[in-house]
Amino acid sequence: MDFDLSEEQRLLKESVDGLLKNSYDFDQRKKYGAEKGGWSKAVWGKLAEQGLLGLPFSEEDGGFGAGAVETMIVMEALGRALVLEPYLATVVLGGGFLRRGGSAAQKAAHIPGIIDGSKTLAFAQLEKNSRYDLGDVSTTAKKKGDGWVIDGEKFVVLNGEAADTLVVTARTKGAQTDRNGIGVFLVPRDAKGVSVKGYPTQDGMHAADITFTGVEVGADAAIGDPENGLPLIEQVVDDARIAMCAEAVGAMDESLKLTVEYLKTRKQFGVPIGSFQTLQHRASDMFVMLEQARSMAMLATMAGDFDNAKERATSVAAAKVQVGKSSKFVGQQSIQLHGGIGMTMEASIGHYFKRLSIIENTFGDTDYHLQRVADGSGLI
Amino acid sequence: MDLSLTPEEQAFRDEVRAFFRDNVPASIKKKLQENRHTTKQDMVDWTRILHKKGWAVTHWPKEWGGTGWTPVQQYIFNEELQATPAPPPLPFGVNMVGPVIYTFANEAQKKHYLPRIANLEDWWCQGFSEPGSGSDLASLKTKAERKGDKYIVNGQKTWTTLAQHADWIFCLVRTDPAAKKQQGISFLLIDMKSKGITVRPIVTIDGGREVNEVFFDDVEVPAENLVGEENKGWDYAKFLLGNERTNIARVGASKERIRRIRELAASVQSGGKPVLEDPKFREKLAAVEVELKALELTQMRVVANEGKHGKGKPDPASSILKIKGSEIQQTTTELLMDVIGPFAAPYDVHGDDDSNETMDWTAQIAPAYFNYRKVSIYGGSNEIQRNIIAKAVLGL
Numbered sequence: 001m002d003f004d005l006s007e008e009q010r011l012l013k014e015s016v017d018g019l020l021k022n023s024y025d026f027d028q029r030k031k032y033g034a035e036k037g038g039w040s041k042a043v044w045g046k047l048a049e050q051g052l053l054g055l056p057f058s059e060e061d062g063g064f065g066a067g068a069v070e071t072m073i074v075m076e077a078l079g080r081a082l083v084l085e086p087y088l089a090t091v092v093l094g095g096g097f098l099r100r101g102g103s104a105a106q107k108a109a110h111i112p113g114i115i116d117g118s119k120t121l122a123f124a125q126l127e128k129n130s131r132y133d134l135g136d137v138s139t140t141a142k143k144k145g146d147g148w149v150i151d152g153e154k155f156v157v158l159n160g161e162a163a164d165t166l167v168v169t170a171r172t173k174g175a176q177t178d179r180n181g182i183g184v185f186l187v188p189r190d191a192k193g194v195s196v197k198g199y200p201t202q203d204g205m206h207a208a209d210i211t212f213t214g215v216e217v218g219a220d221a222a223i224g225d226p227e228n229g230l231p232l233i234e235q236v237v238d239d240a241r242i243a244m245c246a247e248a249v250g251a252m253d254e255s256l257k258l259t260v261e262y263l264k265t266r267k268q269f270g271v272p273i274g275s276f277q278t279l280q281h282r283a284s285d286m287f288v289m290l291e292q293a294r295s296m297a298m299l300a301t302m303a304g305d306f307d308n309a310k311e312r313a314t315s316v317a318a319a320k321v322q323v324g325k326s327s328k329f330v331g332q333q334s335i336q337l338h339g340g341i342g343m344t345m346e347a348s349i350g351h352y353f354k355r356l357s358i359i360e361n362t363f364g365d366t367d368y369h370l371q372r373v374a375d376g377s378g379l380i
Numbered sequence: 381m382d383l384s385l386t387p388e389e390q391a392f393r394d395e396v397r398a399f400f401r402d403n404v405p406a407s408i409k410k411k412l413q414e415n416r417h418t419t420k421q422d423m424v425d426w427t428r429i430l431h432k433k434g435w436a437v438t439h440w441p442k443e444w445g446g447t448g449w450t451p452v453q454q455y456i457f458n459e460e461l462q463a464t465p466a467p468p469p470l471p472f473g474v475n476m477v478g479p480v481i482y483t484f485a486n487e488a489q490k491k492h493y494l495p496r497i498a499n500l501e502d503w504w505c506q507g508f509s510e511p512g513s514g515s516d517l518a519s520l521k522t523k524a525e526r527k528g529d530k531y532i533v534n535g536q537k538t539w540t541t542l543a544q545h546a547d548w549i550f551c552l553v554r555t556d557p558a559a560k561k562q563q564g565i566s567f568l569l570i571d572m573k574s575k576g577i578t579v580r581p582i583v584t585i586d587g588g589r590e591v592n593e594v595f596f597d598d599v600e601v602p603a604e605n606l607v608g609e610e611n612k613g614w615d616y617a618k619f620l621l622g623n624e625r626t627n628i629a630r631v632g633a634s635k636e637r638i639r640r641i642r643e644l645a646a647s648v649q650s651g652g653k654p655v656l657e658d659p660k661f662r663e664k665l666a667a668v669e670v671e672l673k674a675l676e677l678t679q680m681r682v683v684a685n686e687g688k689h690g691k692g693k694p695d696p697a698s699s700i701l702k703i704k705g706s707e708i709q710q711t712t713t714e715l716l717m718d719v720i721g722p723f724a725a726p727y728d729v730h731g732d733d734d735s736n737e738t739m740d741w742t743a744q745i746a747p748a749y750f751n752y753r754k755v756s757i758y759g760g761s762n763e764i765q766r767n768i769i770a771k772a773v774l775g776l
Contacts, residue, residue, distance in 0.1 A: 002382045185751045280770035295677030374666035
């Protein structure tokens with residue numbers, strides 16, 4: 001039982017925190033968000049330079065072979081600075097499919113570009129009516145010769161506009177909600193028949209709705225078994241949930257810090273408002289919720305590599321429940337304790353609240369995951 | 381980072397688990413499962429079993445019977461004990477006055493009192509709270525005047541848990557009325573058989589008799605019963621209250637309770653199917669399981685931190701353990717109310733002691749729900765814990 005970081009992990013944390021401290025304050029973030037695609041190529045280059053984009057990939061594939069804890073460290077730091085760059089979409093999701101399910105040729109074709117920062121990815125999964133069910137897929141991939149033809153519509157694809165390559169879930173057989181018959185395909189974003197409509201999201205990131213019309217890809221586009229891709233999808237999406245739990249912890253940590261700072265400096269009735277017990281207790285409750293979320297984010301981080309998929313899924317679902325509840329409480333109370341200033345676009349605190357809110361509704365909200373825990377045979 | 385137990389720790393857990401499985405008397409275990417009160421004799425019997433094994437005062441220094449276990453081992457021991465369930469060693473002696481004695485008392489006092497605590501020859505109770513001094517403990521008024529080689533004690537203590545069984549009471553008393561609040565308080569050990577002590581029960585809303593008022597009317601206490609220095613009692617009290625907070629999460633006990641809720645909810649019918657299959661109930665149960673899992677991890681973080689950086693001041697983050705631990709315990713009592721529904725109502729006039737042989741398993745569910753409102757009040761109320769976090773952690 002050991003919760004401390006190793007020496008290397010501590011150095012990693014220092015380096016990513018240091019980088020973001022110097023290059024990612026609130027004003028800089030605003031500038032990055034206004035760049036094409038909604039994030040900064042220069043910042044992405046710096047992340048690549050520091051080796052952060054190669055962390056989870058094996059040394060054989062040119063990466064560092066780092067584990068889940070390293071991803072947790074990075075995601076927490078990204079959450080603390082509200083980073084817009086597509087780390088989740090590219091390294092965790094896109095990279096996750098390649099790392100966990102890709103063939104040697106697929107890895108060789110894509111991973112070096114991820115690591116050196118020249119290529120980004122996006123995961124096209126959500127459909128009009130699929131909501132949080134990963135097995136609900138109506139986009140089709142039909143066999144044509146050796147390759148596949150993809151038709152369908154995907155929504156809110158994070159980094160969908162800027163990505164070079166899309167990782168697309170599509171049905172190769174069966175009915176819309178069958179667990180079998182789902183494949184995962186690599187599709188160049190500029191392939192013929194791919195139409196991308198990009199837009200900013202509520203939390204300042206960028207996403208896209210993407211239509212696939214008769215998009216032809218080769219046999220080598222399929223990652224893993226094209227007729228039984230759901231277990232891989234579930235695992236990689238769990239990776240993303242785990243990463244987002246850490247990101248949320250970073251965002252909550254910073255929210256509480258900003259809020260406590262505000263309570264100490266804002267004066268009313270001639271005293272700092274932090275001297276009022278009502279506000280002190282609210283801040284204490286925020287701390288409790290944050291630490292409970294941090295504990296569960298750690299549990300989820302460890303669960304990511306469980307061999308037993310059911311155990312992994314239940315632990316991750318439980319983490320998402322706690323982090324969702326904590327995010328809502330910390331996010332809302334941060335605004336409340338800031339008062340009017342918390343309502344303004346100029347203050348950073350509201351942007352933390354917005355990111356936390358969107359994280360909660362990504363890959364299953366609190367109710368969805370609570371249901372998953374309830375359906376299981378118990379966590380205790 | 382590694383959240384799992386080492387193979388040695390796992391082996392230790394298995395050993396402890398097996399010991400509790402084989403040695404907790406069945407009647408005591410059943411009482412705890414059904415939330416009935418254990419008797420004084422139950423506690424004496426159980427303490428002697430633990431003592432024989434060398435596990436009655438596990439966290440004490442080795443020379444006084446401790447085990448020398450690591451914080452992680454202590455944690456495992458407590459978890460397994462609660463999850464069995466087995467009664468925890470009587471806290472007033474083992475966790476409260478014992479550590480004060482071996483840390484601050486003189487050799488003669490250590491030699492006399494500590495072995496008697498370990499074997500439960502002396503049943504201790506705690507004389508801190510007074511009618512006018514609850515959360516604001518330092519405002520206490522019970523006074524001890526020095527006359528020759530004696531103190532004369534006058535005043536009243538309250539909320540004194542199980543004083544009806546007690547042989548001794550450790551008291552905070554005011555020895556210097558002129559000094560500022562926290563100064564002028566001393567830590568005094570008083571024989572409950574002394575002339576002038578009256579114990580009066582306080583019946584709580586569950587009908588139980590756990591707590592008492594204790595009155596002191598010109599009680600003569602030998603001056604040698606003073607612990608440490610006169611007027612330094614507040615320091616010893618703070619030390620004691622810091623120790624009290626470490627075991628307060630009661631994660632193991634809540635785990636046992638949740639397993640029991642599952643079991644009972646599977647056996648009680650609602651609308652032609654077990655309550656456990658009711659989606660609303662399942663969600664509520666899942667929600668508390670998530671909270672408990674999070675608390676377990678938080679507790680492990682506090683324990684691991686203590687193991688790494690040594691036992692110092694109690695981690696202010698341990699206030700989280702008190703707040704969430706008490707809330708979860710309370711929620712489990714609510715879930716049991718949900719399980720039995722209308723059968724929460726019948727009141728068993730025969731009480732819950734050994735003479736009541738036909739007691740139904742449902743009888744103590746409502747009383748436990750009522751009784752557990754105490755857990756967010758005692759040991760520093762949850763509001764006091766929030767004050768601690770605000771000041772010590774957030775710097776407000």
